Amino acid sequence: MQVNKPIPKTDGIDHTLTLIKQGFHFLPQTRKKLSSDIFETRLMGKKAICMAGKEAAEMFYDNTIFKRKGAAPLPLKQTLLGQGGVHGLDGEQHKQRKRMHLSLITPERLEAMKNIALQELDAKAKTWENKKQVILFDELNEILTRAGLKWAGIPLEEKDVKERTEELTHMVDSFGGSVSRYRNGKRARDNHEKWLKDIIKKIRAGKYRPPAYTPAYIVSNHHEPNGKLLDLQTAAVELNNTYRPLLATTYWIIFGALALHQYPDTYVKMKKDENDYSHMFAQEVRRFYPFAPAMAAKVKKSFYWQDHHFKKDLLVVLDLYGTNMHEDDWESPNEFKPERFTNWKGSPFSFVPQGGGDHHIGHRCAGEWLTVMVMRSFFKYFVSNLSYDVPDQDLSFNLNRMPTLPNSHFIMKNVKRTKDSIEDLKLDIQTRPVI
Numbered sequence: 001m002q003v004n005k006p007i008p009k010t011d012g013i014d015h016t017l018t019l020i021k022q023g024f025h026f027l028p029q030t031r032k033k034l035s036s037d038i039f040e041t042r043l044m045g046k047k048a049i050c051m052a053g054k055e056a057a058e059m060f061y062d063n064t065i066f067k068r069k070g071a072a073p074l075p076l077k078q079t080l081l082g083q084g085g086v087h088g089l090d091g092e093q094h095k096q097r098k099r100m101h102l103s104l105i106t107p108e109r110l111e112a113m114k115n116i117a118l119q120e121l122d123a124k125a126k127t128w129e130n131k132k133q134v135i136l137f138d139e140l141n142e143i144l145t146r147a148g149l150k151w152a153g154i155p156l157e158e159k160d161v162k163e164r165t166e167e168l169t170h171m172v173d174s175f176g177g178s179v180s181r182y183r184n185g186k187r188a189r190d191n192h193e194k195w196l197k198d199i200i201k202k203i204r205a206g207k208y209r210p211p212a213y214t215p216a217y218i219v220s221n222h223h224e225p226n227g228k229l230l231d232l233q234t235a236a237v238e239l240n241n242t243y244r245p246l247l248a249t250t251y252w253i254i255f256g257a258l259a260l261h262q263y264p265d266t267y268v269k270m271k272k273d274e275n276d277y278s279h280m281f282a283q284e285v286r287r288f289y290p291f292a293p294a295m296a297a298k299v300k301k302s303f304y305w306q307d308h309h310f311k312k313d314l315l316v317v318l319d320l321y322g323t324n325m326h327e328d329d330w331e332s333p334n335e336f337k338p339e340r341f342t343n344w345k346g347s348p349f350s351f352v353p354q355g356g357g358d359h360h361i362g363h364r365c366a367g368e369w370l371t372v373m374v375m376r377s378f379f380k381y382f383v384s385n386l387s388y389d390v391p392d393q394d395l396s397f398n399l400n401r402m403p404t405l406p407n408s409h410f411i412m413k414n415v416k417r418t419k420d421s422i423e424d425l426k427l428d429i430q431t432r433p434v435i
């Protein structure tokens with residue numbers, strides 16, 4: 001007979017506002033309070049089971065028992081994710097769409113992104129030499145907007161750079177429950193999708209011909225399992241999905257710059273980059289610093305797990321940040337130690353900064369390799385191609401805000417390029433497995 005073990009519950013009626021107020025703290029602190037890796041609460045008026053840890057992640061990413069349809073809240077789809085995109089698909093439709101995304105991320109295209117992003121960074125860095133100070137967050141958002149659109153094969157006129165950068169920045173900053181950030185994010189997405197739809201129409205009409213290996217070409221010409229082209233709206237969402245998340249990488253590049261500053265030994269080791277140090281450093285930045293707090297799914301068919309009953313259509317939330325910090329899997333999780341990744345045995349369920357499980361059959365982030373490659377090459381650029389001072393500023397970050405970053409947005413002064421060329425960096429960094 002199957003035992004039905006009760007799951008500890010939070011007090012009160014609904015905890016959506018608590019989640020918005022406490023941000024990254026909500027799930028870990030509630031687990032601590034209830035002394036349990038799994039608890040029941042109510043979010044957006046619905047019963048929800050929240051959980052963390054390797055075993056929980058393994059269960060969450062089993063797509064025979066979980067589905068994404070109806071799991072993500074509407075405001076998230078109106079801003080960060082878009083409606084009708086790969087994130088919310090299940091079954092064959094998901095597999096087919098995911099194959100399209102993964103087909104964009106070949107080793108050659110990863111190298112291309114690295115080179116384009118480094119070129120944009122180096123061009124921008126030339127202008128920093130004449131500035132009193134540089135706010136790195138703003139600069140990186142523009143650099144990665146330029147790089148992402150170029151890589152995706154989407155034409156960007158100089159006069160539009162500011163507008164496109166602001167749109168992508170607002171979309172990425174839109175989650176976390178602030179009404180004003182939601183409004184900015186929604187407006188930004190509406191404008192950006194309108195712009196993309198015009199470009200896709202031109203591609204389909206043969207009026208604009210991007211190279212056949214670019215996202216612009218591949219997404220515009222992608223056919224659904226029913227043999228039809230993606231509808232225009234979905235095509236705009238998916239094309240945006242191929243480069244918008246690069247601006248999420250901005251947050252981790254800022255945190256990496258923070259770590260290089262606050263742990264000076266890492267700066268020295270990054271400069272030498274022995275035993276793949278830059279890779280381990282990027283991995284530890286993704287583990288230690290927050291970006292994606294959690295993911296939601298719904299139960300596809302009822303099942304038992306660890307004697308707990310999961311009923312069909314129940315909402316389940318996996319704490320990604322808390323899983324990366326889980327004491328069962330990470331020694332001294334609250335210490336920043338890139339060396340922990342030396343000979344790391346890599347579990348796709350204990351290390352879930354960009355989702356867990358398998359990239360190909362599950363929902364794990366399609367851009368994980370790309371994220372790590374851009375992070376590594378930028379960290380190496382900072383230590384080997386630049387000199388800069390980090391003046392006094394408020395470098396603290398608030399875990400109640402989602403997403404979060406240092407309050408000052410990382411200010412640099414006296415920036416100088418120490419090399420005239422990025423050729424060493426272009427040759428140096430190769431694609432590497434990330435889990």
Ligand code: HEM
Nearest residue numbers: 086087242245246248249291292295354355363365366367
């Ligand atoms: C800081 C950088 C990034 C973070 C934190 C991040 C995080 C995530 C997370 C949490 C998911 C959802 C996993 C799930 O549904 O369980 C995801 C999915 C996805 N990401 Fe990323 N991502 C990043 C960068 C990128 C980049 C650069 C790209 C593309 C170039 C990308 C493309 C995608 C796609 C297409 C999916 C949908 C996968 C699916 O549903 O099967 N991401 N990402």
